[in-house]
Amino acid sequence: MAQNQLFDISGKVAFVTGAGSGIGRDAARAYVEAGAAVALVDIYPERVEALEEELRGKGYKALAIQADVANEQSVKHAVEQAVEYFGHIDIVLNNAGFCPSDSVEEFGELEWNHTFAVNVNSIRNTSKYILPLFREQGHGKVVNIASIAVSVYNTGKYFLKDTYPASKAAIVALTKTLAARYAKYGITVNAIGPGTYKSRMTEAVYSNEQRLKEYSERVPAQRPALPGELNGTILYLSSSASDYVQGQVIFVDGGISLL
Numbered sequence: 112m113a114q115n116q117l118f119d120i121s122g123k124v125a126f127v128t129g130a131g132s133g134i135g136r137d138a139a140r141a142y143v144e145a146g147a148a149v150a151l152v153d154i155y156p157e158r159v160e161a162l163e164e165e166l167r168g169k170g171y172k173a174l175a176i177q178a179d180v181a182n183e184q185s186v187k188h189a190v191e192q193a194v195e196y197f198g199h200i201d202i203v204l205n206n207a208g209f210c211p212s213d214s215v216e217e218f219g220e221l222e223w224n225h226t227f228a229v230n231v232n233s234i235r236n237t238s239k240y241i242l243p244l245f246r247e248q249g250h251g252k253v254v255n256i257a258s259i260a261v262s263v264y265n266t267g268k269y270f271l272k273d274t275y276p277a278s279k280a281a282i283v284a285l286t287k288t289l290a291a292r293y294a295k296y297g298i299t300v301n302a303i304g305p306g307t308y309k310s311r312m313t314e315a316v317y318s319n320e321q322r323l324k325e326y327s328e329r330v331p332a333q334r335p336a337l338p339g340e341l342n343g344t345i346l347y348l349s350s351s352a353s354d355y356v357q358g359q360v361i362f363v364d365g366g367i368s369l370l
């Protein structure tokens with residue numbers, strides 16, 4: 112492959128979960144700017160419909176799909192809608208997530224299970240319906256959004272409590288087992304561990320100046336991620352440039368996972 116085509120994703124279709132906000136929405140914008148079409152999947156239809164309108168208004172190919180990634184039938188239907196509309200899927204960005212702040216002692220079983228359902232079962236669900244398509248076409252890119260929470264257990268006064276890191280660690284294990292099994296079909300499965308990034312999920316951090324300052328002082332880069340700062344790694348793991356990269360977690364975190 113010519114060097115200048117390594118990062119080329121034009122004509123590809125990306126299935127982006129949690130596309131209605133934050134990291135997923137920024138990634139969807141990056142995918143279309145790089146020439147791909149996007150299936151915008153979110154539990155809140157109004158969020159992805161607004162993004163669909165924005166992207167189509169700029170001449171890009173986008174389809175809003177309402178789905179609950181924690182629900183297998185809902186994901187099955189979403190995959191069918193994307194394939195019917197675009198004809199194929201080449202990339203899946205498993206990004207939808209839920210971040211509770213309770214500990215095992217405070218948590219009800221329902222909340223614990225919900226966290227795992229949204230963060231982990233979701234990847235099981237998309238994998239079940241998208242990996243067979245990837246296998247059949249002989250290529251496919253899976254990018255899973257984990258977190259620095261798999262390597263940083265104490266962010267100063269603000270501990271990331273039990274459930275969320277446990278669910279993100281499960282994503283890493285799933286990333287590695289799927290990568291090992293599906294590599295022979297021309298499929299790559301990798302993960303990204305973002306540090307703090309402005310989104311709905313981190314509103315409590317960004318609306319508290321003192322808290323953001325304390326976090327920033329701990330990060331070697333002395334600041335949280337800037338909007339769009341995950342996109343380079345997302346596009347890399349979604350393109351041929353990463354065809355020999357399997358089961359890796361790339362931390363995009365200003366160095367906080369080094370502490």
Ligand SMILES: NC(=O)c1ccc[n+]([C@@H]2O[C@H](COP(=O)([O-])OP(=O)(O)OC[C@H]3O[C@@H](n4cnc5c(N)ncnc54)[C@H](O)[C@@H]3O)[C@@H](O)[C@H]2O)c1
Pocket residue numbers: 128129130131132133134135152153154155158178179180181206207208209210229256257258259304305306307308309310311312313
């Ligand atoms: N923002 C950060 O600092 C940060 C850091 C590390 C990892 N992450 C991870 O990045 C991912 C994206 O988070 P974000 O910060 O952009 O959050 P966000 O809350 O801004 O966006 C998440 C999106 O996922 C959607 N979603 C939630 N549950 C869903 C479900 N069951 N089905 C379909 N869609 C659902 C939400 O509606 C929302 O639009 C998550 O997996 C999160 O754990 C975020």
